[in-house]
Amino acid sequence: MILGHYGVALAAKRVGRKTSLGTLILAAQWADELWPLLLLSGAEQVKIEPGRMAANPLDFVSYPYSHSLLMLCVWGSAFGLLYFALRRYVRGSWIVGGLVVSHWLLDLVVHGPDLPLWPGSPMRVGLGLWNSIPGTLVVEFGLLVFGAVVYVRTTTARDRIGSWGLWAMLLLLAAVLISGFVSPPPPDATTMAYSALGLWLFVPWGYWIDRHRTVEEQDRRAVGP
Ligand SMILES: [Zn+2]
Numbered sequence: 481m482i483l484g485h486y487g488v489a490l491a492a493k494r495v496g497r498k499t500s501l502g503t504l505i506l507a508a509q510w511a512d513e514l515w516p517l518l519l520l521s522g523a524e525q526v527k528i529e530p531g532r533m534a535a536n537p538l539d540f541v542s543y544p545y546s547h548s549l550l551m552l553c554v555w556g557s558a559f560g561l562l563y564f565a566l567r568r569y570v571r572g573s574w575i576v577g578g579l580v581v582s583h584w585l586l587d588l589v590v591h592g593p594d595l596p597l598w599p600g601s602p603m604r605v606g607l608g609l610w611n612s613i614p615g616t617l618v619v620e621f622g623l624l625v626f627g628a629v630v631y632v633r634t635t636t637a638r639d640r641i642g643s644w645g646l647w648a649m650l651l652l653l654a655a656v657l658i659s660g661f662v663s664p665p666p667p668d669a670t671t672m673a674y675s676a677l678g679l680w681l682f683v684p685w686g687y688w689i690d691r692h693r694t695v696e697e698q699d700r701r702a703v704g705p
Contacts, residue, residue: 488579517670588607642689
């Protein structure tokens with residue numbers, strides 16, 4: 481899953497208003513941000529297998545450190561504790577930690593049965609929504625639109641960067657997903673890993689947008705004419 485993780489990060493702003501969108505994105509996408517680094521270091525493996533699933537050509541041979549449920553709980557705890565140490569914002573710590581774990585739950589919906597429960601677990605799970613392109617598109621865009629609506633209702637742009645920066649990010653995310661469908665699969669795992677490093681771009685972008693938006697004190701719906 482790609483867009484869904486950003487949708488959840490955007491929506492989390494509503495409950496963790498003092499936490500920057502950059503941190504929320506870093507946490508929700510931690511598994512996919514860490515993954516290319518582990519692929520390039522040789523600690524995890526992937527194979528390109530066009531046609532494996534309708535909406536995904538990747539065979540996730542081994543990714544226990546970035547994508548097992550146990551390790552995401554460990555990473556989530558580390559994120560929560562570190563965030564608390566830096567910000568002393570308890571609610572934000574729970575949200576940041578929870579977002580790291582949410583990655584596994586969202587991936588569970590789309591992946592084939594390749595997600596380990598813990599490193600080395602014989603049982604690997606996945607509900608396989610990637611077998612359906614329409615189903616994948618509905619869930620991916622549904623979550624992104626939901627998150628964008630919640631974020632826009634929770635914050636107000638202070639200037640043009642605050643609004644255009646957000647819309648540009650949403651458009652680029654949509655383009656990333658669409659290009660995955662229309663362009664040929666990556667030639668090899670190393671090329672794919674290098675291109676996946678591009679996901680890191682959205683972390684500073686999230687901080688940048690968030691600094692140019694103000695959190696609404698009150699729900700707009702509650703402010704009558
Ligand atoms: Zn993932």
